[in-house]
Amino acid sequence: MPRVVSLFLPGWPIDRLRRSLGPSAPAPDQRLVLVGREGARRILTAVSRVAEQAGLRVGMPLTKAHALVPDVLTMPADPMADSAALERLALWALQHYAPVVAPDPPDGLVIDTTGADHLHGGEERMLTGLVNRLGASGIFARAAVADTWGAAHAAARFLAAPVCIVPPGAAGKVVAPLPIFGLRIPPETVTGLHVLGFATIGEVLAVPRAPLVLRFGTLIGRRMDQLLGMVHEPVDPLRAPEHVSVRKVFGEPIGAPETIGRYTAALVGDLCKALEKRSLGARRLDLLFHRVDNSRQAIRIGTARAVRDEKRLVRLLCDRIETIDPGFGIEIMDLTATLAEPLVLQQKASSLIEEAQADLAGLVDVIANRIGARRLYRLAPVESDVPERSIQRIPPLAPDDGMTWPGRWPRPARLLARPEPIEVMALLPDHPPAFFIWRGVRRRVQRADGPERIFGEWWKRDAELSAVRDYFQVEDAEGERFWLFRSGEEQQIITGAGRWFLHGIFA
Secondary structure: OOOEEEEEOOOHHHHHHHHHHHHHOOOOOOOEEEEEEEOOEEEEEEEOHHHHHOOOOOOOEHHHHHHHOOOOEEEEOOHHHHHHHHHHHHHHHHHHOOOEEEEOOOOEEEEEOOOOHHHHOOHHHHHHHHHHHHHHOOOOOEEEEEOOHHHHHHHHHHOOOOEEEOOOOOHHHHHOOOEHHHHOOOHHHHHHHHHOOOOEHHHHHHOOHHHHHHHHOHHHHHHHHHHHOOOOOOOOOOOOOOOEEEEEEEEEEEOOHHHHHHHHHHHHHHHHHHHHHOOEEEEEEEEEEEEOOOOEEEEEEEEEEEEOOHHHHHHHHHOOHHHOOOOOOEEEEEEEEEEEEEOOOOOOOOOOOOOOOOOOHHHHHHHHHHHOHHHOOEEEEOOOOOHHHOEEEEOOOOOOOOOOOOOOOOOOOEEEEEEEEOEEEEOOOOOOEEEEEEOOEEEEEEEEEEEEEEEOOOOOOHHHOOOEEEEEEEEEOOOOEEEEEEEOEOOEHHHOOOEEEEEEEOO
């Protein structure tokens, strides 16, 4: 079933302007509006959240805005710059989230994520990560995912807080209570429906279609069909001029997996020749299938390194062909290198003395494309005394910098993401616990070693100036070994209040 994400940017013109101005941008608490022209009138085209709280609205005449808020800061609107920036944002989403992305002017994006959400940890994590990344860049966003573009568009604008997931098959039920404006119809049509007494999308969907189409035109009927999935609404994917792309148009639609695989190999060969002319290697390939019913399906693969090996790329793409539903047939196939890097060819060592090192890039690519590149990583040490900061994730093929963990004190095989509080009976000040209760289970300590004192990194955070942890390695009656610590010294509350935590489990 198709899944479509609608990304709504309610303050896009203001956020875009603040990012372009950089340090010289107005303060966040400044009442800022953008001014454009509507005929001979000067009206507000965008309003900051602070100005909106003061009573200013989009479409209000500038003279009225000055009368309501005399100290409002006005700046000229630039719709062309807003549109260009929206396209750049769409290209960024294309690089990071899905192969089918398009701008949804004037304040949004639409992303077809069918079959791509598992690469980002599921739909909820994907939407939350997208909204958070934009928020960290100063762009306020809301996002929703649904079966159709229309349902996702309405949910992103009226339900997302800041994300909303419409369950498969529930689009009509979820959007029924939403305002009519969510149908993506002109303002004059919305006004006409309000005059007739309609207030929600569900009320419009419940009446016969013919009188509405006769009065307001065919657009309202098409929007309702698109929202319910009765009429497919394809997303025209955005492509940058610098992307290397090849296309195959068929005189007769194809649908057999063997035929699709054969033409995929031919497209990969043509693409590799085009990449060779530019001395590039592919890091990400998007294969789009245009079906005869005007819908599109896509396959995305990525590689750990820039490659131009036809056999490897064909294998990665053909492994995903089973996810494609050709429907009544495929009439066009597009293969695009949405991410390419300069490729430096290296000669393999021919020495009879040195052993050739195994190239794991092919295996890494196969696993990463099945489970997601974010789930495949290596662990590397970091110079830090605080245990949870002494480790980091790095790409699986990242070069080895030679750093190792110190071997003075053993560390547990499993370190918890966050230390979990436990109840402990211990003789203070420096004795290990006699027993502890973790996750409702009481464990009696048979053996213990410690304490190992670890101080906070005061040069990084002032709050850790007096932080102290005393770690103990303990073994319970069942032979399981744990890593516990007491936070702070009992006599000095400022060092951590003397609470006990479990931080790791030994193998």
